[in-house]
Amino acid sequence: MRYNIDIMQRENQDIATNNFFLWRFIVQNMPALLFLLLAAGGMMATYFFFTPAANGQASAVVLPDRQVILSGPIFKLLPARAVIQRFAQSLPPTRIAIISGHMNNDAGAVCDDGLTEAQVNLDIALRVAEQLRERGVRVLIFAEFDPRLTNFSGDALISIHADSCNYVNDLATGFKISPSPISDSETLYNCVESEYEAATGMTFHANTITPDMADYHAFRELAVGTPAIIIETGFMNLDREMLTVNAEKPATGIANGILCFLGER
Ligand SMILES: [Zn+2]
Structure with a gap:
């Protein structure tokens, strides 16, 4: 024991x-x-913390936008401002203004049978506008003292008039043009002169240009820089047939002159 x-x-x-x-x-x-x-303990904590919840999906997570990862905004938010700059490629549409002489003001020259210069001018102006619009040019028809003339800024302005219906002499035939003394209108002047001559076969009638033409009121009303001319399409006496029956010819001459000026002819 x-x-x-x-x-x-x-x-x-x-x-x-x-x-x-x-x-x-x-x-x-x-x-x-x-x-x-x-x-x-640390390794286990790390493992369980970074292991995504098991939901049958692949454990590798692809984020939709890689910029989301490890990045934050580095820009500064600015208040929205109105855009006032016109982009170079968006040119304004071509604008041509045509004054139908004496329209909404007076009859202009009057023939014995009642034909008025205002009628002749309007007929030609409308034909010019139609021809230009067919070529995609934006055309405005102005009255003689149209309020839109004040500071009008466009590619060109052409005022259409015709000469007296009285018989003066056999030389009172042909057309004449006067350019604006304020804005450079030389190219417009040359283009309309040569095209008008070609379309109508009429001659330039230089020696009866009046102060009314050279110092035409619209030249002073336009914005500086808009080329402008005034044209007397012919004499209503000797050139009557050309200005009425054959009105399409003077209209074609003016329209072609404008297209030449715009570089489209
Ligand atoms: Zn007139």
Whole structure:
């Protein structure tokens, strides 16, 4: 019996000794063990934190816009401003103004049978406008003292008139043109002169240009820089047939002159 007790005591002693060595090992290596424990915890936390929720989808996430990643706005928000600059490629439409001489003002020259210059001018002006519009040119028909003349800015202005219906002499035939003394109108003048001559076969009648033509009121009303001319299409007496029955010819001459000026002929 004593023997048994001895054995039991020794076994208890052994267990105690083993426990003692284990604790001593733990205590002696505490810093290393703590480090390993923390490292393992950190790795697990990292793993579970960055693993997307398992929902059957691939774990790799493709973001729709790569700019979203690791970027933030680096621009400064400014209040919206009205755009006042016209882009170079968006040119304004071509604008040609035609004054139908004496329109909405008076009859102009009147023939014995009642034919008026205003009628003749309007007929030609409308034909010119129609021909130009067929070529895509934007045309405005103005009255003699049209309020739109004030500071009008366009590609060109042409005022259409005709000369007296009285018989003066056999030389009172032909057309004449006077350019604006304010804005450079030389190209417009040359174009209309040569095209009018070609279309009608009429001659330039230079020696009866009046101050009314040279200092025409509309020249002073336009915006500076808009080329302008006034044309007397012919004498209503000797050139009557050309200005009425054959009105399409003078109209073609003026329209072609404008197209020449616009570089479209
Ligand atoms: Zn007139």
